[in-house]
Amino acid sequence: MAYTDPAYTDTPLLRIRGLSKSYGRHRVLTDLDLTLPPGVHALLGPNGSGKTTLVNILSTLLPYDSGEVRVLGLDPRRDRKTLQGLISLTGQYAAVDEKLSGTENMLMMGQLFGLSRRDAQRRADDLLERFELSTAAHARVATYSGGMRRKLDIAAGLIAHPQLIFLDEPTTGLDTRSRQALWDEITALADSGASVFLTTQYLEEADALAERIVVLHEGNIVADGTAAQLKGRIGGSTIQLHDDAGHILEEIPTRGSAIDVARHLDTVARTRPDVDVTVRRPTLDEVFLELTGEQAGAPDQKDADREEVAA
Numbered sequence: 001m002a003y004t005d006p007a008y009t010d011t012p013l014l015r016i017r018g019l020s021k022s023y024g025r026h027r028v029l030t031d032l033d034l035t036l037p038p039g040v041h042a043l044l045g046p047n048g049s050g051k052t053t054l055v056n057i058l059s060t061l062l063p064y065d066s067g068e069v070r071v072l073g074l075d076p077r078r079d080r081k082t083l084q085g086l087i088s089l090t091g092q093y094a095a096v097d098e099k100l101s102g103t104e105n106m107l108m109m110g111q112l113f114g115l116s117r118r119d120a121q122r123r124a125d126d127l128l129e130r131f132e133l134s135t136a137a138h139a140r141v142a143t144y145s146g147g148m149r150r151k152l153d154i155a156a157g158l159i160a161h162p163q164l165i166f167l168d169e170p171t172t173g174l175d176t177r178s179r180q181a182l183w184d185e186i187t188a189l190a191d192s193g194a195s196v197f198l199t200t201q202y203l204e205e206a207d208a209l210a211e212r213i214v215v216l217h218e219g220n221i222v223a224d225g226t227a228a229q230l231k232g233r234i235g236g237s238t239i240q241l242h243d244d245a246g247h248i249l250e251e252i253p254t255r256g257s258a259i260d261v262a263r264h265l266d267t268v269a270r271t272r273p274d275v276d277v278t279v280r281r282p283t284l285d286e287v288f289l290e291l292t293g294e295q296a297g298a299p300d301q302k303d304a305d306r307e308e309v310a311a
């Protein structure tokens with residue numbers, strides 16, 4: 001199911017061939033093939049589908065059993081050090097030091113990446129402002145809300161201008177406002193030329209942010225394409241017939257072509273001339289259900305309750 005874009009000739013962002021990974025006897029990734037160009041891409045899959053495992057392999061943290069992996073043209077095993085200087089990884093749990101302030105965390109990260117104190121300070125100030133953390137910059141992270149910690153974690157990862165940013169479920173557990181703020185930041189990162197590879201359980205998130213969506217299910221890639229291509233996979237549009245109050249009376253599946261939709265509409269016009277009609281494209285939820293047999297995660301109130309609203 002490899003995606004091929006004939007116009008794309010530069011070094012791929014990711015190139016994976018026959019990648020497999022097991023934990024003991026538990027096979028988690030099975031013979032994955034994937035090539036992605038620079039850009040913003042989402043790895044979408046339910047709990048336990050292998051998303052974190054794949055991200056950890058790509059970001060040099062985890063060895064793999066077999067296959068070939070190239071990230072920015074580099075081998076995460078052989079070129080580990082070089083690659084670590086070009087990427088950043090923000091995991092599901094913010095890896096910031098609670099005892100330090102926001103600025104101190106940023107400076108520590110700058111030091112790790114070999115920035116001079118002056119450059120690190122300048123960059124920390126810029127990033128803290130961009131992530132709306134300036135007013136809390138000197139407060140200890142222990143006083144931060146969950147959303148603020150997550151933002152600081154991402155900001156710290158950006159201190160050395162990574163070419164590729166891995167975000168493992170960046171918005172899981174965040175309230176709606178923090179989630180939207182992070183989406184805006186991810187879009188801004190992409191606009192500044194960085195590539196982003198994010199994992200998510202939320203279709204809405206993949207749909208909003210990603211140029212390409214790779215669907216992982218039980219360690220296999222079951223779909224790969226743009227949101228429109230994925231929606232196109234489960235057939236054409238549906239014609240919905242409504243009564244005056246907007247209740248759906250009937251849904252008529254079509255093959256999606258203009259001629260087929262027109263044929264069905266013609267029949268409706270002749271047999272039920274007074275009924276209201278809308279033509280609806282499949283949603284990503286329906287695609288996901290079709291591909292995996294599972295309902296996709298949805299950012300819900302339970303998530304929102306887990307964390308306070310970020311400042």
Ligand SMILES: Nc1ncnc2c1ncn2[C@@H]1O[C@H](COP(=O)(O)OP(=O)(O)OP(=O)(O)O)[C@@H](O)[C@H]1O
Pocket residue numbers: 023026028045046047048049050051052053054201
């Ligand atoms: N270190 C480990 N040792 C053994 N099994 C593991 C380990 N890490 C993950 N697994 C198992 O591998 C499978 C895939 O886990 P992984 O964390 O990669 O999935 P995921 O899609 O990121 O899930 P989630 O959304 O819950 O984080 C799961 O069944 C998990 O229990």
